[in-house]
Amino acid sequence: MPINQQGAQPLSAQIEEDLRRQITAGEVQVGAKLPSLRSLAEDYGVAELTVHVAVKKLQHEGVLTSVSGRGTFVSAKPDDVAPSDETSELQAIRDEVRELRMRVEAVEQSQSEAGR
Structure with missing residues (x-):
């Protein structure tokens, strides 16, 4: 141990x-x-x-x-042991944060390209 x-x-x-x-x-x-x-x-x-x-x-x-x-x-x-509802909710929040991060990065990239 x-x-x-x-x-x-x-x-x-x-x-x-x-x-x-x-x-x-x-x-x-x-x-x-x-x-x-x-x-x-x-x-x-x-x-x-x-x-x-x-x-x-x-x-x-x-x-x-x-x-x-x-x-x-x-x-x-x-x-x-099946994942608890709390675990599923946490995974859903992580997925949503990941998606939002990608969207913010895409907006920042397009603004950066527009400023060139």
């Missing part, structure tokens, strides 16, 4: 990626209980809050499920 403490990528994102990799590779099976946040934090050498952020993201995606008083469990492989 190596993470790069000095890397540019946030530690929580690195942990999220590592947990996702472990689940996808079958190292952690669907239905398996994850170790406690405290235990994961010790394994990764980070604060519990950092692990909590990674776990929450995977819960939001539907990969993990927490059961009060019992723990956090793997509910699905990352590839088996």
Whole structure:
């Protein structure tokens, strides 16, 4: 479970990626209980809050499920989870921004050519 403490990528994102990799590779099976946040934090050498952020993201995606008083469990492989509506909306916004950027560049280019 190596993470790069000095890397540019946030530690929580690195942990999220590592947990996702472990689940996808079958190292952690669907239905398996994850170790406690405290235990994961010790394994990764980070604060519990950092692990909590990674776990929450995977819960939001539907990969993990927490059961009060019992723990956090793997509910699905990352590839088996359908994109959420929020993910679809975000992609739609990105597409629209990309289109607007191209239109602005086209207008700027035509103005530049007209000024010559």
